[in-house]
Amino acid sequence: MTVISPEPTRSPESRSISESLAGKKLPRWAPLATAVAAVVIGYGIGAAGSIFGLAWFVVAALLFLIGQTAWSFAVEGRRHAIDRLATTLIYTCFIVALAPLLSVLLSVITKGAGVVFTDFPSFFTETMRNVSPRKPGGGVAHAIVGTIEEVAISAVIAVPIGIMAAVYLVEYGRGRMAKWVSFFVDVMTGVPSIVAGLFIYTFWILVLGFDRSGFAAALSLVILMIPVIVRTTEEMLKIVPNDLREASYALGIPKWKTIVRIVLPTALSGIITGVMLAVARVAGETAPLLLTTFLSQSMNWNPFSGPQAALPTFVWDQISNGTDASVARAWGGAFVLILFVMIFYIGARLLARVFAPKAR
């Protein structure tokens, strides 16, 4: 280590930097100007036959990145050039994420709405029984019934289990066991849906000997629902203030009544949000249904016996038919499905926002 004098010695270079506050800056219109120039040049190159076979807007985007970075480097210096480059890339990421979302929603609406609303409401009231894959017509009535029944049954089973597991984790769970439960709830979120279907198939159909049915499908959805409900309920229970519990204990109310009468109701809106998110998640599941209830072209009101249609498997079936009429129906089914899911999803998020705890 070099011996240094206590008096600070400053190099002339560092003085010149820190003693001028004004950094040279690109003018405000610089990004816009660069963008316009990049688009014009990019379009020109595209018209003239392109370079490296890139589409004109890709050329334009690259020109913008390079142009702005180079200009900034020349005027503002390395650090600001990198900062601008990073900012541009980060904005780009966001736009890149919006593109598929918009495209998916637009395609489903443009290709699906037509099918759904011609001869309204027949698409909602008819089934696929005796409808030729080649001909238009038919509807999703049987699939809607299947989806609603299966999702409802799975919710009836999964919601109490999920809530009680969350109660265990928040109110009772101590020590090793609670840690394991908490850990495996998280891991369970990652169980692929097809594995849930495989498990119910082996357990319910192969081992216990039941038939394929809507109920079997619902059981596989239970596995996918539980972790979502546990997690959201747990978060909600955690933010119920402890004072509330203690006030109740002080009145001599036993712990379980405190939980049932005070803690759970306080967290109710959050719990409902979680249930709705879970419903939105499982309503769109296809894979487990294919294994456990398969397809059906006609109405089956009874979830406990025989194959049942559902919206996702309806879409799958129509795609597999491959004819123009069927693919159009697939888009129609997709439209109904996304509507169903979005109502629950957006409803859940709005509810969460309205009742959000202010402490954050």
Added chain:
Amino acid sequence: MAKRIDVSDLDIYYSKFLAVEGVTFSVEPRTVTAFIGPSGCGKSTVLRTLNRMHEVIPGAYVNGKVLLDGENIYDSDVDPVNVRRTIGMVFQRPNPFPTMSIYDNVIAGIKLERTKGVKRDRASMDAVVEKSLRGANLWEEVKDRLSRPGSGLSGGQQQRLCIARAIAVEPQVLLMDEPCSALDPISTLAIEDLIEDLKERYTIVIVTHNMQQAARVSSTTAFFNLAGIGQPGRMVEMGPTAKIFSTPTEKATEDYVSGRFG
């Protein structure tokens, strides 16, 4: 190398909320100026406008001028990055970067700047680290464990590490926002001694809620107060520390320094 600060008619906003109104004052180079006043009256807010850290908060902005040796730091062609490099800041809670070693914490600021002609080899970095840590009265305590994480130090040591980090970039001004409020009395004394040394070279502005501390370390004191309940904060008066604590002009100041409220 220390610079003077002249603030004139500064209004400070958080979105629509006017937090501090009409502040005007000057800070002489190589002096220690203390901001005192009841909490919530805008001391931190004013301090943070002096190096443009205020605008880091979403929606926050100011109206008015802050001159650093005559140059308005809020001019449109001024780069806030340069301002913050020139005016260093130490926060209420020590905030060394937890994933960095002591050594890397000290040079964190210098590593950003890659100036032509300035050597950044190991030896010159070593020199900067030693100089800055000595400047912060921390060298003797940590010289054998420079590669350990900065978060392993005690609170007072962490705060001195933050001071070392701030002076490593050789600023003109040091802003300190209640630097001792999270520290024990011994560490507080160490920081106060340090401020005594640092004022030889830097212009220092320190916010403190501790009036003894203001009396001990500062030559000038400014008293802030709310104009009234629900009204913006303002600077009530500013003057030589001795005068503020003995014969202030304003009644409110006298009440506050004599402990009658706040």
Added chain:
Amino acid sequence: MSNTATENEHDPLIPHGHQQTGRVGDRIFRGFASGAGIFVLVIMGAIGAFLIWKSIPSLQADSTNFFTTTEWFPDDNPAVFGIAALLFGTVISATIAMVLAVPVGIGIALFIAFYAPRPVASTLAFITDLLAAVPSIIFGLWGLAVLMPNMQGTAQWLNDYLGWIPIFDNTLGIYSKSLFIAGVVLAIMVLPTVSAVTREVFIQVPSEHVEGALALGATRWEMVRMAVFPFSLPGMISAAMLGLGRALGETIAVALILSAAFTINWHITEPGGNSFAANIALKWNEAGPIGLSALIASGLVLFLITLVVNMLARWIVSRRKDFSGAN
């Protein structure tokens, strides 16, 4: 269900007068709650156990090496099948998804946490999260009908200009139904997972560190590198692994997009490829008893892989903080 309410110590919070009625109710309620908690463990164990049990017949019947065979004729006599091609396709498509989704997902998270104008940030977060609500069958349909025709040009471009890199070389001149396109669709599907978990981690970065960096004169990007990334690294790794778990297990979108083939083909823009999950969905209804068992065996492998990935992800992040990613 086993009863764990045995370690029932006296709860000091319950006043004495109410022990008579409270005790019994408490014990029952506590039993239900613990039972539900343990149910989660039981389910996870049962999934493993039943899949192992029901894969045994096919594994015994298999006349070839289960791990290295690239064919799938489990119902032949002798049975010939193995998961090599499935493993290959699953790993490659998931890798493509990760390569695309992780940087973009981190970018989105940075955008929302540090770049987006504050008043709209949470709305933007909500919009990007909407992607997570789109069912996979719809991604499959969209990928097949909308994305695939539009990716043709990109795949061809990769072949024309980067064809000297073996994986981008396309020897058939056909660019549809490939692992590459499946990977792109998977990337879009896991994007909300990666960005939402990363965002949660970024929001937890203490503002002292952010301000500390800015006060040293860091630009915004330098602040991100100095204060945000080092602090969030475990969370970012974990987010990527949660996304990976999703991508590995995705069934329907992949099944719709790939033209299932039992080959190991490194030319990722050519038609073909397969994955564990897609193969199960596609082969399920033509399978005989051994065929079903073989599919269950492949599902077991998928379960174990995703289990390991998810456990690692959770373990990494649990050392720092609770991130659920469940919504």
